Amino acid sequence: MSMLQLKYSVPGDDFTRAGEASGDVKHKLKKLGYNPAAIRRVAIAMYEGEINMVIHAGGGEAIVDVDPDKVEILLIDHGPGIADVNKAMQEGWSTAPDNVRSLGFGAGMGLPNMKKYSDEMTIDSVVGQGTTLKMIVYAQSPKP
Amino acid sequence: MKINELAEALGWKKLTDCDGADREALGCYCGDLLSWVMGRAKADDVWLTVMGNINAIAVATLADVSAIVLVESAALDAEALARANQQEVAIYATELPAYETALQIAAALKA
Numbered sequence: 001m002s003m004l005q006l007k008y009s010v011p012g013d014d015f016t017r018a019g020e021a022s023g024d025v026k027h028k029l030k031k032l033g034y035n036p037a038a039i040r041r042v043a044i045a046m047y048e049g050e051i052n053m054v055i056h057a058g059g060g061e062a063i064v065d066v067d068p069d070k071v072e073i074l075l076i077d078h079g080p081g082i083a084d085v086n087k088a089m090q091e092g093w094s095t096a097p098d099n100v101r102s103l104g105f106g107a108g109m110g111l112p113n114m115k116k117y118s119d120e121m122t123i124d125s126v127v128g129q130g131t132t133l134k135m136i137v138y139a140q141s142p143k144p
Numbered sequence: 145m146k147i148n149e150l151a152e153a154l155g156w157k158k159l160t161d162c163d164g165a166d167r168e169a170l171g172c173y174c175g176d177l178l179s180w181v182m183g184r185a186k187a188d189d190v191w192l193t194v195m196g197n198i199n200a201i202a203v204a205t206l207a208d209v210s211a212i213v214l215v216e217s218a219a220l221d222a223e224a225l226a227r228a229n230q231q232e233v234a235i236y237a238t239e240l241p242a243y244e245t246a247l248q249i250a251a252a253l254k255a
Contacts, residue, residue: 015198015199016198016223018199018202019199019202019205019206022202022206023202023205023206023231026205026206036187036208037187040187040206040207040208043205043206043207043208044182044206044207047182047202047203047206048179048182051179103178103197103199104176104177104178104195104197104199104200105177105178105179105199107177107178107179107180108179109177109179109180109182109183110179112183113179113182113183116183
C-alpha cells in the first residue's frame with residue numbers, strides 16, 4: 001500500500017484536458033512538500049504519457065502511487081499498442097498525425113522524455129490490445 | 145531578475161493578469177515543439193515561442209518555466225489566456241523575433 005493513491009481517467013482526443021491529471025499530481029506533491037526537482041520530473045514524465053494516450057490510444061487510465069521516497073506512475077490504455085518499442089524510444093521518431101503536429105506535439109520526444117525524467121521505466125505493449133507503462137521517480141534521485 | 149522587471153526593461157506587452165513578479169528569470173529557452181521544450185528547458189527559464197495554445201500553458205506549468213514570451217507578436221488564443229490566468233502563468237508578447245529577444249534577455253541577465 002502506498003501512502004497516497006491517485007486515480008485519473010484520461011479522455012481521448014481532447015488536447016484541452018490533457019495535463020489535468022499531471023497538473024493535479026504536481027499540485028498535490030507540492031502540498032505534501034515533495035522535493036521540487038522530483039515534482040518537475042513527475043509532472044513532465046506523466047504529461048508526456050497523458051499526451052501519448054490522447055494522441056494514440058483514445059485515452060486511458062493513470063494510477064499514481066505516492067510514497068515519501070518515490071512516486072510510481074502507471075499508465076494503462078487499450079489503444080493499438082506499440083509495434084516497435086525500440087523505434088518508439090528513438091528521439092524524433094513519431095507516428096503522430098499532422099493535426100497533432102500543428103499543436104506542437106509529435107516531435108518524437110515523448111517516450112525519450114519519459115525515460116529521461118523517470119528513474120525507472122517499463123513498457124508492456126501488445127499490438128491490438130494496448131499499452132501499460134510504468135515509471136518510477138525517486139524523491140532523491142541522482143538525475144538532475 | 146524578476147519577470148516583471150525584465151518585461152519592463154525590454155518593453156514586452158503583458159497579456160495575462162499575472163505579471164511574474166514572484167518568478168525569477170534564470171535563463172532562456174527558445175522552441176515551439178512542446179516535447180522538445182519539456183525535454184530541454186530548465187526550471188525558471190523564460191520560454192520564447194510562437195505557440196499560444198492551451199497546451200503551451202500546460203507545458204509552461206509542468207516544466208516550471210518562469211514566463212512565456214510570445215515572439216513576433218504570435219497570437220494567444222482565448223482558451224489559453226483563460227487557463228494561464230487560472231494557473232498564474234505570466235505571458236508577455238514582443239514584436240521581435242526569438243533571436244533578438246534572447247540576446248536582449250542575455251544582456252539583461254548579465255547586467
